[in-house]
Amino acid sequence: MILQRAFYEKDTVTVARELLGKVLVLESSEGMTAGRIVETEAYCGPEDLAAHSSGGRRTDRNEVMYGQKGHAYVYLIYGMYYCVNLTAGNVPGKPEAVLIRALEPVRGEELMARRRGLSGGRAGNLAGGPGRLCMAMGITKAQNKLDVTVPPLYVEDASSVLAGEIMEALRVGVDYAGEWKNLPWRFYIRGNGFVSVRRKA
Secondary structure, three states: OOOHHHHHHHHHHHHHOOOOOOEEEEEEEEEEEEEEEEEEEEEEEOOOOOOOOHOOOOOOOOHHHHHHOOOEEEEEEEEOOEEEEEEEOOOOOEEEEEEEEOOOOEOOHHHHHHHHHHOOOOOHOOOHHHHHHHHOOOOHHHHHHOOOOOEEEEEEEOOOOHHEEEEEEEEOOOOOHHHHHHHHOEEOOOOOOOOOOOOOO
16 A cells, blocks of 8 residues: 555654655566665754755755655756755754655665665675665656656555664764754664664664
8 A cells, every 4th residue: 555645743852753664666567576675764844954944945856845745756866966854843844854864675676776776695785775765765956846646656655663673873974964963853764774774873
């Protein structure tokens, strides 16, 4: 079952935790790829100095964050790697999102490996990190602004991860964000070999 709008219309930190264990899917002309979400980060609107919407910044790039919850926000970093976020939050119009940081491949592993230029025995590295994840899944700006409650890009429901298996840590690469860099808003599944970074808060 595909997660519906109400799932994303909750507190963004809660959504980031509850996405763990769910399955991100992309249907494309090349085939279907899917991965269990094992690592996320929450970005919580204008007050959050680590968020793209910090200070109420509104641009063509982040416009989707201001709209209906449950849409893809895809952007380019370092001029070469895409990252995929899912818009979320319990305040309409407040620009918040959850970055999907790592997946455990569950469908289309061979296609993922071809996209990454990998072969044999390196599956653990297929989608560990937001850039690798998008390369493996085939996610580009073409998926930006898509409604993720319907195909082709969506999240399937799956068994919830037990609270004791959810680790909290600092977000990655936000040292510029003042006191906001110290918030434990990165979440990952304890002991999962596909997590990109295992540094605790």
